[in-house]
Amino acid sequence: MAARPNPIDMAKYVSARRALDYVQDGMRIGLGTGSTAAWMVRALGEMVRQDGLKVTGVPTSSRTAELARQCGVPVATLEDAKWLDLTIDGADEFDTDLSLVKGGGGALLQEKIVATASDMMVVITDASKQVDHLGAFPLPVEVIPFGWQTTKALIEESLIGMDVAGRSVTLRLNRDAPFRTDEGNLILDLHLRRIGNPRQLSLVLNQIPGVVENGLFLDICDVVVVGASDGTVEVRDINTGTVTHETVDIREDDNLFVDIAD
Ligand SMILES: O=C[C@H](O)[C@H](O)[C@H](O)COP(=O)(O)O
Known part of the structure; x- marks a missing residue:
């Protein structure tokens, strides 16, 4: 019997689900690292297994590579993929310009290389990561x-x-x-x-x-999807300047709701 996730995971899950609306068949997708990105990888795996979606994922860490394989998402290296259509990743902080601090999980280097090599970067997060000025997070x-x-x-x-x-x-x-x-x-x-x-x-x-790289992601992020535990999201798009509020359609039979260890 599927169990609903706790409120924090629910917010991460809905932001991940909404971000996957940007995915189209045949895309090469950068797969971020962290607890929010892990929800995205699981949901993407479900789309591959259940819906027959054909994508190639480029993981940003060994952890994400392992999870992607477990979830059935075909993986490739950036060397093979060369350029990506989309990267979906979490963040530790974001501001109104969609500037980010990343690297709380230590994956900032691969994350920055992969996001920079993508036509579009979508960040999945919750409201607790929003700041007026970056820097509260180390x-x-x-x-x-x-x-x-x-x-x-x-x-x-x-x-x-x-x-x-x-x-x-x-x-x-x-x-x-x-x-x-x-x-x-x-x-x-x-x-x-x-x-x-x-x-x-x-x-x-x-x-x-x-110094190899720092965790400031400036002028890289295109869209931030801010998830909430009530199943709604706020979608901020820096290119169109739009902010929309939406309710995410959650599949109640979703296998992802089965107890999954992070
Ligand atoms: O190195 C880790 C990454 O930058 C993560 O995207 C960031 O730390 C956010 O992780 P989480 O979604 O677990 O808060």
Whole structure:
């Protein structure tokens, strides 16, 4: 017997379902990483298995690749797919310009490469991720392990002249060991509280030797779908300047409602 998901998962689920309206047969789709993107991958798998949808998914992490295979979504590498029609991914923060902070799950590098190689990026999220100014969520910066303390010191130095409200930088841990990305790199989390000039910060960070990429996604996202636990979504489209409110048609027999571990 199918069980309804809790309110948080319900909001993620409806945003994922609505985002899949952008999918058409034959598309090459970037598959994001995180708990919200996982709902999208499961729902996409259902469309492939039950409706015969033909798509190719390009995962943005080893976790998503594994989930996609489990769900029956055919996967390819970006090297094979080369260019994508659409990427659907979650975010840690978004503002009114649809600028994003991503990388809470450590997948920002592949996510940014894949989203940039897509004609369209749709972000699936809930209202708790909306902010007036980016920066409340610590900004992830991926750095190579070689000389990472020096890279950290250079980042701290670069923050002195920046329009930010906090300047502490911490190495992300996984239990007691440093967290490693899929590329074997480290993540430094920048606790900035408020980022006054995201564009300047992004440019400055990416010029520091040892920095691979930062979690600011600027001018990449086209649409944000904000899901709510009552089954409604707000769809914000930066290209048309429209904001629409809709109710998502939920399949009550949806197999996704069966208890699924994240
Ligand atoms: O590295 C992780 C990604 O950027 C995720 O998209 C982001 O952290 C949001 O994840 P969630 O949907 O679990 O909040």
